[in-house]
Amino acid sequence: FGVALAIKLRPQLDLIGPGSRTPDFRIVNARTGQPASLADYRGKVVLLNIWATWCDPCRLEMPSMEKLSEHLKGSDFRVVAVSVDRDGPDVVMKFVNDLGLHFDILQDRSGAIRQTLQTTGVPESFVIDRDGIIIKKVIGAEQWDAPVNEALIRTLLDGR
Numbered sequence: 001f002g003v004a005l006a007i008k009l010r011p012q013l014d015l016i017g018p019g020s021r022t023p024d025f026r027i028v029n030a031r032t033g034q035p036a037s038l039a040d041y042r043g044k045v046v047l048l049n050i051w052a053t054w055c056d057p058c059r060l061e062m063p064s065m066e067k068l069s070e071h072l073k074g075s076d077f078r079v080v081a082v083s084v085d086r087d088g089p090d091v092v093m094k095f096v097n098d099l100g101l102h103f104d105i106l107q108d109r110s111g112a113i114r115q116t117l118q119t120t121g122v123p124e125s126f127v128i129d130r131d132g133i134i135i136k137k138v139i140g141a142e143q144w145d146a147p148v149n150e151a152l153i154r155t156l157l158d159g160r
């Protein structure tokens with residue numbers, strides 16, 4: 001019985017994490033209102049962050065993502081922050097403008113991306129290589145401009 005149950009549940013047990021291909025998604029760019037998807041970033045190294053305006057740890061980590069983005073400006077690295085706020089883009093963009101964030105801001109008002117990526121809360125982040133493979137997954141806030149994180153991103157950028 002145990003083996004049969006494990007075989008039956010196996011598809012549900014394949015969690016998304018390091019080594020997994022990142023599933024694509026289609027949502028909206030909060031700055032432009034245009035459709036956006038992860039496929040738009042293929043060939044780039046991506047820090048994909050799932051967050052919300054009401055999340056204090058999200059607010060705390062955003063400046064470090066901005067610094068990392070600035071340090072690596074001009075490279076094939078992108079910070080892509082996906083808000084799961086149900087409120088409209090005005091609320092999201094007020095938060096973004098208050099913090100002076102310049103990286104890509106997407107919004108998924110339905111929250112479907114949380115199911116697609118199997119997140120457990122916010123913030124939750126994924127470092128994704130040029131081929132769409134998850135290299136690192138972080139649950140909770142992170143100091144993204146710390147030397148260890150910048151070194152990881154640079155290694156992925158250099159590994160062309």
